[in-house]
Amino acid sequence: MTAALSELVQSAAPRFRTATEFVEATLREAILSGAIAPGTPLRQEELAATFKVSRMPIREALRQLEAQALVDFEPHRGAVVVQITLLDAMDNYAIRAALEPQALRHSIPHLSETDFDLAEELLAEIDQETDPGRMGELNRRFHMTLYAQAGLPRLIALTEQHLATADRHLRFHLAAVGDMGQDEHRELLSACRDRDVERAVATLSRHHNRAREAMSAYFASRDGGKA
Amino acid sequence: MTAALSELVQSAAPRFRTATEFVEATLREAILSGAIAPGTPLRQEELAATFKVSRMPIREALRQLEAQALVDFEPHRGAVVVQITLLDAMDNYAIRAALEPQALRHSIPHLSETDFDLAEELLAEIDQETDPGRMGELNRRFHMTLYAQAGLPRLIALTEQHLATADRHLRFHLAAVGDMGQDEHRELLSACRDRDVERAVATLSRHHNRAREAMSAYFASRDGGKA
DNA sequence: AATTGTTAGATTGGATCCAATCGACAGGCA
DNA sequence: TGCCTGTCGATTGGATCCAATCTAACAATT
Structure with missing residues (x-):
């Protein structure tokens, strides 16, 4: 260390x-x-x-x-x-699944073309990136770009904090997570461009659920395999 | 002090x-x-x-x-x-509006008759209470009773923290808040008893929106009156 | 052999001490 | 008069010191 x-x-x-x-x-x-x-x-x-x-x-x-x-x-x-248990991971997903859609709802009406361009660029960088740690950071910045215009500082800070924690969980348990869900990222961005809040939130929820289930399955197989 | x-x-x-x-x-x-x-x-x-x-x-x-x-x-x-501005209050409402329904969703399936009885009793106490500070605490305990079985400690802790902050805002700006929304409280409890998650969440949202609008109107009138 | 009591070392919790910074106020200067 | 500057008291940031507690090893007893 x-x-x-x-x-x-x-x-x-x-x-x-x-x-x-x-x-x-x-x-x-x-x-x-x-x-x-x-x-x-x-x-x-x-x-x-x-x-x-x-x-x-x-x-x-x-x-x-x-x-x-x-x-x-x-x-x-x-x-x-702190350790990372399945409970911690599920706890974190529940919190993010609550906070991120809320941040997104407040942010979408105030997103500018500059924001969209930045998000687009981050997606392109993610495609080319191979280092998992760096990919996690790019992923975080992509999401936070879409939430950043919510205008509610505490909500944004909390969201960022828990997104970072999620990153930590991923890094330890799914070190080789190949798929960041780029399809969902692109659909999310597209919905934001259209100011289609409901479609954006729905896409984000799918994104969360997929990741949560992957994590859950990982813990199940790991604990099932050894216990 | x-x-x-x-x-x-x-x-x-x-x-x-x-x-x-x-x-x-x-x-x-x-x-x-x-x-x-x-x-x-x-x-x-x-x-x-x-x-x-x-x-x-x-x-x-x-x-x-x-x-x-x-x-x-x-x-x-x-x-x-920290000061209490309109922005802080709106920020806090946005966070609670995200966290509390999530806590409720996870908690409802695991609530027991004992929990319902406790919640019922707290509502009765609120009816008789006159001291605003004590009323706020009872209100907090009522809500947390319904969230407590979510089984996600961090989500519960965050929720409690922001509920307490909301209390603080109320105490300072609506010291004489007569109506705690007991009708909504009773409907919320009833929906929980029926394990009707959607009705419970909808009721909770109404509860939040009503309180948020009251706070917002208060700030508007105050700042309009003096600025 | 296992369990319990004891003691030494490591580590933290808390107190005290010193240095660095900020705010206010007074005095000099244009 | 108005503004700049320098000094001083108040207050915080950080270092060092001491006391309290925990851990682990070892001894003694059953």
Whole structure:
């Protein structure tokens, strides 16, 4: 873990106002990207060393991550990167299936040609991309582009947070997810261009359901295979 | 603020494992209940004195509240209790309108007679209650009773969090909200008893829309009256 | 052999201390 | 008069220090 984290620390050091912000953002990125595996205990002293700060900003950052459900805190036993269970995945899908259509409904009327062009471009990039991690990020940006004009900052932030968590789940359990659902992506974008809210929401729901069932099937086969 | 907060501090002191937990829970309760008004700056030294701890647990708690969007943090200027604007209220309604039906859908199949009886009892208590703060809490417990069997802990926690925030908005802007929508509450409960998911969700939506429009109209009249 | 009590080390929770930054106010200058 | 600038008090950000608690290994007893 230290190795992968160190790179992140170096690259993103000097664009934060406080050490706590720096640690929080970098650590979150590391957890979401999988650079730190689920279940890893986060030793404060160790983190302080790799970030080259004292334990205090580490502790504040860990508290924020706890509130975002990215780490578990146990008194006197420290923080651990949250595990990924089937329940977590289903929980996350239920939340996204609620939030994303809502964001989309509010956003569609305010989407501009610029937004559509950006989304189009992201789809093209996804087609060419092979690295799964990078594909996940492009996928996230495509979706968020369509939600971004909702004009409700908290709704958007929550949506982005849970989309990122979904990415993390995928990365760990379906590392070689070949199909991002590009057909559905294109139909979704087309519906948005037509300002057809109902068709867009329906397409998004199909998108979610397909992904959820794939994840569910994966867990079933895995647990069925070993238990 | 200190006066109202001091009572909370006294009453709820010794049932927490760490000081940070104690501060976080108490402070959140104080913000949500309105004991600390929106816009109030939260001086760390002052809070440390009223809680009789050092500044460190205060800071950790404030970070958690920041992640829950209950306080704003500005580097070197400290934490402030978030304001309540029309945008915040609409944002919150959009989130609840997304999350609560989802929670209800998952919960209805698993609700038991005990749950229905509890909900019924809460409705009766609401009828007799006159204190607006207490009414808000009963309302919250009624709704959460119906969502509680969803079996998705994160979805439930998010829902509760935003329901509590909605309560806070109401308390500040519609202090004398006489009508909690008991008719809709009863219809909602009835639909749940019948396991009629679609009717329950439709009723809940009406409930949300009515409340959202009341809040919206309030802001319109207030800002129209003064601006 | 298994279970329980004990003790040492590691690690966290909390307190205290110092440095950096912000805001207000006073005084100089055009 | 109005604006800029520099200093000072207040307050936060971060570091270091101490106390409380947990874990694990080992010893003693049954």
